[in-house]
Amino acid sequence: MNKKGVATKPKLHIRAKDVVVGLISFGFFMIVIQLFRWQILDFQRFNNLATAQLSLQQDVFTKRGTIYTQDGVILAVDSPAWNIIVSLSNAVDQKLFLKKKAEIMTELSRILDIKQEELTTNFDDKVLTYQVLYRGITKRQKDMIEEKKLIGIYAEDSIKRLYPNGDLFSHLIGYVGTDSIGRPQGNYGVEGFFWGDIKGKEGASQQEKDLSGKAIISKEYKNIQYREGKNIVLTVNSGIQKKVEKLLEDGVRGQKGDSGSVIIMNPKTGEIISMATYPDYDPNEFWKIKDVGIFRNKSVSGPYEYGSVQKPLTIAMAMQEGKLTEDDICNDVGKLKIEDKTIYNFDYHRYGKVTPKETLQYSDNICAATYGLRVGATAMYTYLTKLGIGYSTGIGIHEEETSYLKAPEKWLKIDIATTSFGQAISATPLQFTSAMSTLANHGERMQPMLVKKIYNNEEEIVIKPTSTGRIFSAEISDKVAKMMEYATFTRLDMAKYKGVYSIAGKTGTAQVAKSDASGYYEDRVNVTYIGFAPATDARFIMLVKIENPQSGTLANLTVLPLWMKIFDTIKDDLGVPRIK
Template sequence: MARLNHLYTSQKKVRGKKISTKSPHNNFTLVGYAISILAGLILFQIFRWQVIDSESLKLLASEQYQSSGTQTASRGKITAADGTILAVDQPVWDIFATLSTDETERAKFFNEKDKFVTEVASILGVEKSTIEEKITDDFVYVSLAKNISTDIKNALAQDEIFGTGTAGFGLYFENKEQRVYPNGSLAAHLLGFIGKNAEGEPLGQYGLQGYYFRDLNGSEGYTYEEKDSAGNVILTSEYDPILPREGKDFTLTIIPNLQTKVEEQLAKGVKDTRSKSGSVIIMDPETGAILAMANYPTYLPAEYWRISEPWILKNRAVSDVYEYGSVQKPITLAIALDAGTIKEDYTCNDKTGSLDLYKETGYLDLKGRFIYTWNKRPNGVLNIAGIFAKSNNPCAAKAGLTVPLPTFYSYLQAFGIGQFLGVGLQDESTSYMKPLEQWTLLDQITASYGQGISATELQVVSALSAIANHGTRMRPYVISQISDEKETIDIKPQVLSQPVSKEVADIISKDMAEGVQQDAFGGLAKELKNYKIAGKTGTAQVAKSDGVGYLDNLSNATAIGFAPYDDPKFIMIVKLEEPQVSTYASYTSVPVWQDIFLAIKDDLEIQKGN
């Protein structure tokens, strides 16, 4: 028995160490723990799949049998009256160098790297260093050039730089659409441009492209498809693609030949007179169609970002409100004639070269206050044509005061002063004419000769066009047609108002023409006397932007006229902002008006005769 005990004891000792024994129950416990942990992990994963990641997993699964995509719509083009393309989209390409991580492919490329750099740089027309610095030893994908023409892209794609059959190796081409302007800056302020919004998406800004961006841009198409395991499309009731809607095309009333000549002469005139800016509008008074509209300084719509002064981007002919001066006088005399408060043979005897404001209004605060002729000299007895020729402020005011104030105010509204025209340009604004109840006789006096009353250049030419068009004022418009694949909309001339009768308008037209013969346009416009031109100048002080009153030695100079005066084919307004060579329109805007007229008279078939 002792031996047995000895043997039992010796089995429990190995080299002086004890071997512990475990109960089988402990092993079962460990296995249970492991199973519980595994079950917990499985439950957590099921929870994550079913709840946390359910949407992404559904999307992943749907991608196995569904596909969707968008289709880009073509942006509409803009053309002039004769079909000349002014703005259109064309395909351009971004060029990339690209390689995989395959060692054989990379070795093939880098063995001929110098040849690749030389060929690509030559075709792109850039320095070799421009390409070489981008082709690093570890590059995989790098941009080489942006907005490249299709011809250059094709030259690169067909060039077998690495030998026969290697055309396009190492290159990748990404297609996109770019807005281009084939005639450069022509009609830039009418067109506006396609810029970017805060998210970097295309956005029309200024001009027609700003106002009609949604119509020009169209809308993207959308497709939804279900596929079988082989990738074939299954036609189901849900398969209902939304086709892209192409952008609308716009045809303008602008005549490119006239527009070009106007822009050239305007640029010259602004420089010669050292004006801050200049604007011109030429309109057909019979229809309201705008034949030319220009501003200087101008810009290239394709490179709008190069302009450092934002105001240059504005179409100042429709955006800037200003006091337009004595071009108001024909309107004032027309109002008095139509109201019946003066007759066709009306005369005014200017004995002093001034008008006593207290005497005319009875306002005590106007004692000792006067308005004057431009040189403070009396002009004597003047008929209507003489008032225009001398641009006599006191006589215009006296004629205006013959009309009751409420009636005078209503006539101004009928001529469109303070009325929004809606020509379809994003930067168009309107003047503000304070309510009638806030007007005084002093307001009526100053408004009679165009001071203290304001309008945009477009509103002024619209108002005077009523006189040119025998008393009928047409809505100005610059778009003659809008079309897409479904419909074509032709814009028709539209009557806005009939502020005065035909008889009155024709009397004023004739007197304006007689005024030109009496030097209403000044001594620098002698050439104009050979034509049947009715015209008027306006020189107005520049109102202070931060308070009451006017800036010293600064003016806005306006000249407006139409021909032939008895059957006008056009009416043109020229405005120069703050000319430096003189404050008077006869020395600044009139020479520009004359230069433009002489440049376009043959195009408009204006014959000599007076």
């Protein structure tokens, strides 16, 4: 350093050398870090890339499960199909394809009978070595496309889900579509609920290849094992279902309703014999449906306030609690004041002194509410939960919903009263069918059951009927069933069955609650009829519901005639005996 304190050149030379050494050391350190990342952190990714470059893989499609009815009819099955792919290995062909792309797409859309946008919307011009253009074409379409010899267009083997019976059972089955990245996916119904079992597990075979892409014969194959999808056998009867669906469509159209549902169950086992919803759809062409609400099975979704069909259950609760006898007299004075609310009968009629069976005959709201108040919130809540209200049945349909049943400590007296005649309480048609089946089965409720057997080449699972427990005594259940039979045959429209068949039933008409505000619509109702036969040895229980009929607002004039038509058509199939 000189006298002025300025550093000399040799000292500066030493500092530059240190910088160079430091840079070299830092570079070496970064190389070590990168090697660590490649060899340790990213090992799997690079290993997979190397494997892909040095191996040929051929996917092995697994056999997806078939869905059957209990009488052996195939509802859903895999069928041979083909996918249209674009595959161009060199730049010259790729350039030619892009030049003729519009012409090629026009020709394909004509053969496939689809809009050209379905081919072009998600097509990537930068991925021309292999790209699936369209899935699930028929052999006829495949042959027509191959005859055209379109550059870069090929057909590869695939499978397609086939529904041989079209719209029959559509809401039970659902359909197989695709997920967000194009993989097959079960949607709605049994296909949606059991998709994990139905689809099985796809396999593949791998073999090493040389630099030209040819298989190395001396190298062994590596197999990725596949598992067959599971077949499913349902409890439903195809012959009865076909009749029910036709009558339901006619009934809903005739009453100008928004929709309709029918459930037929064996109350002794819980097995579903038939379940239908209208409007329906063809799962082979599900993409043609614009309103996705059509896909929902309204027998198990969209809980609704079901109305006076609740009254037999309220009577059974009160009798089971020892708060009511079959000869008890209720004094109906035309209205019932509860706090700041007043309850009336649907026709504002005053019925005077009535017994429980006459409460059903007149569909008396005031007496039903009186019985319910005797039961009380806690006991009524307990009975409702045991009857399955507020809980999913777990029947095996993807879109099943349930209603909300608030805790009993939150109930007001008016809640008890209105629940007693089926307002301010909701359930799906299946939930309520299951609840009422308790009376049809001498007080014991069976778990609703749609699937009889699930099996493949490795295992077999047989589902047996299961009791959820006894809720009412057999004596009380049979007494209430006889009350229902009495009320049924006081109706002129049911007179033709009197002395011929033993039928226990109840109508229900309920206003529709507003979805975006409190209160009810003035011009919308849901109408329900539920009945079983014979009254004290039921072979079946059937619920029929029509949503918002425009031809009338009373259940006996809208939905009861449809119930009777279905009964007339299937009673012999169900083995309903005549009265001797």
